[in-house]
Amino acid sequence: MAYELHYWPAIQGRGEFVRLALEEAGADYADVARQDGIDGGIDGMMAGLDAPPRPPFAPPYLRDGDLVIGQTAAILLYLGPRLGLVSESEADRIWTHQIQLTIADAVAEAHDTHHPIASGLYYEEQLPEAARRAEDFRTHRIPKFLGWLERVLTANPDGPRHLVGGRLSYADLSLFQLVEGLAYAFPQATERALGHTPKVVALHRLVAARPRIGTYLASDRRIPFNEDGLFRRYPELDG
Amino acid sequence: MAYELHYWPAIQGRGEFVRLALEEAGADYADVARQDGIDGGIDGMMAGLDAPPRPPFAPPYLRDGDLVIGQTAAILLYLGPRLGLVSESEADRIWTHQIQLTIADAVAEAHDTHHPIASGLYYEEQLPEAARRAEDFRTHRIPKFLGWLERVLTANPDGPRHLVGGRLSYADLSLFQLVEGLAYAFPQATERALGHTPKVVALHRLVAARPRIGTYLASDRRIPFNEDGLFRRYPELDG
Numbered sequence: 421m422a423y424e425l426h427y428w429p430a431i432q433g434r435g436e437f438v439r440l441a442l443e444e445a446g447a448d449y450a451d452v453a454r455q456d457g458i459d460g461g462i463d464g465m466m467a468g469l470d471a472p473p474r475p476p477f478a479p480p481y482l483r484d485g486d487l488v489i490g491q492t493a494a495i496l497l498y499l500g501p502r503l504g505l506v507s508e509s510e511a512d513r514i515w516t517h518q519i520q521l522t523i524a525d526a527v528a529e530a531h532d533t534h535h536p537i538a539s540g541l542y543y544e545e546q547l548p549e550a551a552r553r554a555e556d557f558r559t560h561r562i563p564k565f566l567g568w569l570e571r572v573l574t575a576n577p578d579g580p581r582h583l584v585g586g587r588l589s590y591a592d593l594s595l596f597q598l599v600e601g602l603a604y605a606f607p608q609a610t611e612r613a614l615g616h617t618p619k620v621v622a623l624h625r626l627v628a629a630r631p632r633i634g635t636y637l638a639s640d641r642r643i644p645f646n647e648d649g650l651f652r653r654y655p656e657l658d659g
Numbered sequence: 660m661a662y663e664l665h666y667w668p669a670i671q672g673r674g675e676f677v678r679l680a681l682e683e684a685g686a687d688y689a690d691v692a693r694q695d696g697i698d699g700g701i702d703g704m705m706a707g708l709d710a711p712p713r714p715p716f717a718p719p720y721l722r723d724g725d726l727v728i729g730q731t732a733a734i735l736l737y738l739g740p741r742l743g744l745v746s747e748s749e750a751d752r753i754w755t756h757q758i759q760l761t762i763a764d765a766v767a768e769a770h771d772t773h774h775p776i777a778s779g780l781y782y783e784e785q786l787p788e789a790a791r792r793a794e795d796f797r798t799h800r801i802p803k804f805l806g807w808l809e810r811v812l813t814a815n816p817d818g819p820r821h822l823v824g825g826r827l828s829y830a831d832l833s834l835f836q837l838v839e840g841l842a843y844a845f846p847q848a849t850e851r852a853l854g855h856t857p858k859v860v861a862l863h864r865l866v867a868a869r870p871r872i873g874t875y876l877a878s879d880r881r882i883p884f885n886e887d888g889l890f891r892r893y894p895e896l897d898g
Contacts, residue, residue, distance in 0.1 A: 472814035538795035556777035575711035
């Protein structure tokens with residue numbers, strides 16, 4: 421039975437980390453809300469949040485038969501072994517998950533640059549706060565997160581091509597997506613930070629060159645970045 | 660060999676979710692940075708962040724022999740089976756983890772009420788932004804998170820005493836700590852929200868009444884809440 425991904429149909433958002441794993445593995449999956457059109461898709465997705473006995477808090481969530489799993493990192497924890505995107509050993513799996521959770525923290529902070537006060541308000545209702553938070557994110561947080569990923573690559577006993585061991589994991593795919601998102605939202609600040617993290621740049625390129633990822637990125641399944649998503653290009657927040 | 664918890668020695672913070680699990684299980688553990696005094700303890704803890712080959716991004720981190728694990732939720736994912744604080748089944752484990760990750764999101768948002776702009780700035784440097792963010796957190800987010808936990812308890816086929824199945828898990832302990840923290844930081848708003856979530860209130864009481872948790876809470880191992888931690892009582896942010 422195909423995996424069912426339930427997520428907002430018009431943004432990459434957090435769902436994109438799951439899409440990339442499914443695409444890289446060539447998995448049979450349905451991006452359910454997209455199939456039903458924007459409005460109908462959203463209604464169905466939201467209805468799924470009320471599904472007992474284990475209601476997810478928010479999209480994305482994955483349905484695999486009777487099992488429903490929310491929280492992006494938990495979805496990848498579940499899918500990793502099934503898609504061949506994580507090592508067999510428990511130590512490697514927990515390390516891969518730890519990296520994913522840290523990338524998730526970076527993603528949440530990137531979101532909060534345009535919504536530092538409330539997700540329920542428009543960006544235009546929190547402009548001065550967004551300007552302050554984005555300045556800190558550009559100056560301190562982007563270099564800190566990318567610098568940590570560079571250190572992880574540098575310290576990998578199997579070499580700096582991958583984050584964990586000597587082969588591709590879902591954490592590598594998520595690094596790719598984090599760099600993509602940061603480079604879209606904060607092109608100047610991200611280019612500066614990446615100047616200090618050559619191994620992160622190399623892994624981003626390696627993932628982009630994977631055949632299935634390349635095919636996916638060129639397809640209409642890849643939703644373009646836009647200003648409804650997590651990573652938004654507001655030039656006034658870059659610099 | 661004893662587990663080593665490495666965390667800030669003068670706050671509950673994120674480390675408290677790990678401490679509660681270790682205490683409930685009666686596990687042999689060392690709260691390393693506290694043993695070395697505030698200043699020496701912090702130096703040692705920070706030095707551990709540079710430890711190759713798998714450097715944690717931030718405290719807390721756990722050392723179990725050669726294994727070092729950062730990210731609170733990943734630590735609990737690892738400890739859960741070892742401490743008997745999660746069920747055997749994969750479906751239950753991933754659900755427990757999903758709840759933990761959602762509680763972690765609530766904790767991060769609670770932190771950002773007093774630091775909506777930058778963790779590197781003092782609260783006093785972001786007062787107007789904190790007031791706005793806290794208002795949204797009180798009005799929308801506390802009820803949403805506690806309401807979701809109430810729905811999870813209500814929908815549990817094994818009854819509403821526990822979040823997962825019919826016995827205590829680390830997610831129950833984390834619910835306790837979330838409620839403790841919210842009630843400390845936002846006493847009025849939290850009391851209002853808890854008026855709508857009687858099952859959350861009952862589970863909070865059940866955890867507090869566990870013998871080992873009771874002993875722990877009454878001991879000097881339980882650091883009092885204070886205004887250096889995640890949950891801070893600034894009366895101007897409550898209401």
